[in-house]
Amino acid sequence: MKPAPFKYLAPRSRPEALDALRRFGPDAKILAGGQSLVPLMAMRLARPAIIIDLNRIKDLAYIKTNRGGLAVGAMTRQRIAEMHPLVARHLPLLAEALRWVGHAQIRTRGTIGGSLAHADPSAELPAVAAVLGAQFVIASARGGRIVGPEQFFVGYLTTALKPHELLTEIRLPALPPGAGWAFHEVSRRHGDFAVAGVAAVVRLGADRRCVEARLAFTGVGPGPIRVPDAEAHLAGKRLTEATVQEAGRIAQAALDPDGDIHASAAYRKHVAGVLAVRALLQAAEKAKAQS
Ligand code: FAD
Numbered sequence: 001m002k003p004a005p006f007k008y009l010a011p012r013s014r015p016e017a018l019d020a021l022r023r024f025g026p027d028a029k030i031l032a033g034g035q036s037l038v039p040l041m042a043m044r045l046a047r048p049a050i051i052i053d054l055n056r057i058k059d060l061a062y063i064k065t066n067r068g069g070l071a072v073g074a075m076t077r078q079r080i081a082e083m084h085p086l087v088a089r090h091l092p093l094l095a096e097a098l099r100w101v102g103h104a105q106i107r108t109r110g111t112i113g114g115s116l117a118h119a120d121p122s123a124e125l126p127a128v129a130a131v132l133g134a135q136f137v138i139a140s141a142r143g144g145r146i147v148g149p150e151q152f153f154v155g156y157l158t159t160a161l162k163p164h165e166l167l168t169e170i171r172l173p174a175l176p177p178g179a180g181w182a183f184h185e186v187s188r189r190h191g192d193f194a195v196a197g198v199a200a201v202v203r204l205g206a207d208r209r210c211v212e213a214r215l216a217f218t219g220v221g222p223g224p225i226r227v228p229d230a231e232a233h234l235a236g237k238r239l240t241e242a243t244v245q246e247a248g249r250i251a252q253a254a255l256d257p258d259g260d261i262h263a264s265a266a267y268r269k270h271v272a273g274v275l276a277v278r279a280l281l282q283a284a285e286k287a288k289a290q291s
Helices: 014-027 037-042 078-083 085-090 092-098 104-109 112-118 125-132 228-234 241-254 265-290
Strands: 007-009 028-031 050-053 063-066 069-073 135-140 143-147 153-155 166-172 179-186 196-204 210-218
Touching: 014 028, 014 050, 014 135, 014 166, 028 037, 063 085, 069 085, 069 112, 078 085, 078 092, 078 104, 078 112, 085 092, 092 125, 092 179, 092 196, 112 125, 112 166, 125 166, 125 196, 125 210, 179 265, 196 265, 210 228, 210 241, 210 265, 228 241, 241 265
Parallel strands: 007 050, 028 050
Antiparallel strands: 063 069, 069 166, 135 143, 135 166, 179 196, 196 210
């Protein structure tokens, strides 16, 4: 199918893009990599009257260090981030998660900001943003604001972005020193959206007891899901098979996914618990290797 007719704007700078959003926001859609928006338009599930194409705005694509972590421009291609030496050095968790996003061809066009703004409930990047406590830098013609994942992800395919707002940068904090990490996912075929997935970060003390554990799931709710009870269960404990299994059970019990044509709710819940155990044990091994 072909998209419904639309007007096309291609601003060359941020101020031009923000001005276009100020004037046309409610009737417009931003075009980033087009890997989600264009199929939706082709199927006429999205029928924006105006497209505001960001692809000519060069200063929205960059990766730089920021207080030990990374600042990523919203238009940075997923494939560029996956292969970037700064990501390899500072946040290999991001590179690992990106390998699960569609296929290389999709990642070559798809952007970091586009994936987060689209907020697919089975996408990998929202889980990474949630487990790291990312900050989302949002601009509009009236000013700007910075929000965390709890404010940014509002629900199914919905974020805090208003029609006149642009996501410009994502700030990904560094992992605490000595932290281990892991990303695990099950999908029907490699490149498909997750049936369930999880990002895990653990930090061990000098006595190898867990100082902090974080888990963020994808595919099992309307957006990325943290499970504070499962995280709290591990604090102060050694990460043995038994303690981690119990955390997995707590997480499983807390999750309340929907079923769909890809997997039943019960299967998603089961897989999420199994993946949490795998991810926590692997993250703990990485943390131990550093101590
Ligand atoms: P677009 O499609 O251009 O935009 C998506 C939405 O975000 C639109 O509503 C747009 O208006 C809005 N938007 C984009 N940028 C901004 C911004 N800077 N500020 C405000 N709003 C903005 N994704 C996964 O996570 N996991 C997968 O396994 C996966 N598999 C895929 C398989 C296929 C076959 C395809 C076609 C896509 C797949 N994707 C997957 C989606 C892919 O990651 C997309 O690239 C991503 O969801 C959207 O990024 P984009 O840059 O293409 O954004």
